[in-house]
Amino acid sequence: MDHASPMTRWLKGLALTLVVIFFMFPILWIVLMSFQTNETILRMPPSVVFTPTLENYQALITGKLVSSAGVLEIQFMRNLMNSVILSVCSVALSLLLGVPAAYAFARHKFRGSEDIAFTLLSFRFAPPLLVLLPLALYFQDLGLANTYIGLIWVYQLICLPLILWIVRGYFEDISPDVEHAYRLAGHSWFSTFRRIALPLAGPGIAAAGLLAFIFAWNNFVFALVLASADKQPVTVGALAFVTASGIQYGQIAAGIVLSIAPTLALALYAQRYLVEGLSLGAVKG
Amino acid sequence: MSAPALELDRVSKIYGAKAARPVRAVDAVSMSVAKGEIVALLGSSGCGKTSTLRMVAGFETVSEGAVRIAGREVNRVAPAKRNVAMAFEGYSLYPPLTVRENIAFALKSARLPREEVARRVAEIAHLLEIEPILDRYPASISGGQQQRASLGRALIREADLHLLDEPMGQLEPALRALLRGRIKHFVKERGLTAVLVTHDQTEANALADRIAVMEGGVLQQFASPAELKDRPANLFTGTFIGEPPMNVFQAQARAEGDALRLGLGEGVALDYPAAGFEPAVRETILKRGRVTLGVRPHAVRLDPAGAPAEVAANQWLGDQSHIAASFAGGTLVTVEHDRARLRPGDRIGVRFEPADLHVFDGETGAALSHGGRAA
Structure with missing residues (x-):
């Protein structure tokens, strides 16, 4: 690395800058939007000069969406809480079950072990919609519909295979x-x-857990079908921003900032593990 | 007389027992290792020596037979409860621990006093020349250093049995020679019992009191290095042990008056007077007819009056000449300690003394005689 010529280093820096801009710009733009009113967001031509306002965040936190058509109750904070509960519990359960199972699959080759492992992986192949409708009916019968336990159970379809493999x-x-x-x-x-x-x-476990957490956090269809308002995570709850009086861009932006914050913070915090995890092969004894 | 430190009683390892073609990686191996003895399992890769060692350690289940350590059958005893120490071929140091912590690990687990642990680690580190790297981590040291650390971690323990799997494969030749001597001295001084696995016969000869030669999962011979060399039990051991390998020729034996005539290929015949062989041995050889003749390269005599051979190559290795010659339709290798002035194409005569002849059964390869006496 140190032997690279100044030209190579300069080009490398340029490439990195481009990549960073490409990936970070949307996040920056959303953050900027979240401090603007719908009017300043939609003005033509767009401008980065505006008077920042906290009213979007205020609306989300108090749960009162003030629009031209009147005041609308939204449960964004509750949704956020639901997301946290569902993702954390799902990943925790998956780790509890998946890590010992992964160890068993890695160390003990028994008859059918490959088949079982593959079956678990195949849960990821099936389109969720295929299983959702029958599942919804079963859940109604079992009394699991619209419960945290039921959702966490279904979320194992997302987290467990990922962590296991x-x-x-x-x-x-x-x-x-x-x-x-x-x-x-x-x-x-x-x-x-x-x-x-x-x-x-x-x-590796940290990296898998993090990845599973992000997948669980981002899940939409399972919660859409199996949960009603009070158990919905942010992904589903965000639908509330599409109101009769138009789309509330400012609040959506603020909502997005709040909902990506946990995963972003987690990724930044666990960055070291991710890098360490990915380069494990290079340093293991 | 106490029980042997290790006893294998018709031990087999069968892989895929329920498969269409089960593999007998180890086939009915029986041997007994006395306390304080160093035994080497010697063989080429895939001969079952490592599987045998792993069954003793408890990482492989024993398919058939019994493994007894210090008189106790351990077939179903967990590795932790066998009181066995092992140095692994792949080193297997704990990556998050320094070399010092790795070596001290078992002693610390056994809650030995701190001063004693420190003293013994220092002693082992000195023995294995790893003092400068004691505070480094496994990932940052060379393969040879990791191997010595792994060896140290095994030798520091006071186990009933020390298992060493290719303990010096990664070391430089000079260091290897030095450590062989030191390790043997260390093991003997403490009365430890060691079983080492190696494919290097020099290492086996230098370290072991007895060597178990294995091939195809079968124990071919279990004897002292000298006996393996002088009295190989079969053709495999005969050709496997010794460098360069033993010369081997198919021969047809028949009586020529009192003499024993061994007819080799291309009309070459060797006559041996009755005195060269014990009468019973001579009988057996004559009865077999087809035999395999073995002569070690060091024992081939150059003699202008001997059987004719033609030099094919002559290599000077710095301290000895290896001369390859075409002889009786095959190739003969001989070792001369002087720098032989022979060129390819030169005609020479060779002679084998009866005392240097190994005769094996032409069919089974079992030894019939060594130096004219019954095997």
Whole structure:
């Protein structure tokens, strides 16, 4: 890297800048929009010069959407809370079930293990709409419709295969002999799993968990069909911004900023793990 | 007399037992290792030596037979409860720990006093020449250093059995030679029992009291290095042990008066007077008819009056000449300690003393005689 000529370095810098602008501009634009009123957003020609206002955020947080047609009640904060509950619980449950399962699939080849693992992966192939309608009927009968438990259960379709398959790869990358060495030193397989396998696969588990969290957070159809207003996550709740009196761009922008904030913060915080996780192969002993 | 440190009783490892073609990676291997003994499992890759070692450690289930450590059958005992230490071929150091912590790990788990741990780590580090890297992490040191750290982690323990899987494969030759001596001394001094797996016969000869030669999952011979060399049990061991490998010729034996005539290819015949072979051995050889003759390259004598051969190549290796010659329709290799002035095409005569002849059954390869005496 240090041997690159100044020209190469300059070009590399330019390419990086372009990439950053390309990916960051929409986020920047949304943030700017969220501090504007609908009028300033829609004016022609567009301008970045405006007097910032907090009324969009205020409307979201108080739950009162003031439009030309009157005051509309929205439950954005509640939706946000639902998103947090659903995503966090789903990922937690998936990790609890998926990580030991991934370890088992990675370490113990038993008859049909590949088939079971593949079946779990195939949940990701099926179009969600295909299973949703029958599922909705079952959920009605079972009393699971419109409950957190029911939704978290369905969200396993998203999180579990993802975590299982990513984490399995990380476990497979750890030399079994590292664990063998630990077991020979007088430890049970469970303490080997806890003390050796888990920490070594840690970055991978973090990366898989994060990815699963983002997928769960972004999910739309499951919640649309299976949840009513009080259990809806932001993705579905955002529909409320399309009102009779027009689309509330300012509030939508503010809503987006609030709803991407957790995932963005998490990604930034866990960046180190993601990078570490992706480069695990290069440094493992 | 206490129980042997390790006893294998007709141990087999079968992979895919329910598959159409089960693979017997280890086939009914029986051997017994006395306490304080160093034993090498020697063989080419895929011969079952590592599978055997892993069954002893407990990472492979035993398909048939029994493994006993210090008199206790351990077939169903967890690796943690076998009191066995192992150095892995792939090093398998714990990446988040330094070399020092890796080596001290088992002792710390056993809650030994801190001073004793420090003293023993220092001793092992000195032995293996890894003092400068004790505080480095496994990812930042070379393969050879990791291997020594892994070896240290195994040797520091006071286990019933030390299993060493290719313990020195990654080391430079000079260091390897030095460490062989030191490790042997260390193991012997402490009365440890070690089983090492290697494909390097020099290493096996240098370290082991006895060597178990394996091929195709079958134990071919289990004997001291000297015996393996002088009295190979079969053709495989005969040709496997020794560098350069033993010369082998098919021969037809018949009586020529009192003498034993061994007819090789292309009309070459070797006559041996009755005194060269014990009468019973001579009988057996004559009864078999078709035998395989083995002569170690070091034992081939150059003698103008001997059987004719033609030099095909002559290599000077710095301390010895390896001369390859076409002889009786095959190739013969001989080692001379002087720089032989022979060129390809030169005609020479060769002679094999009865004392240097190994005779194997032409069909089964089982040894019939060594140096004229019964095998």
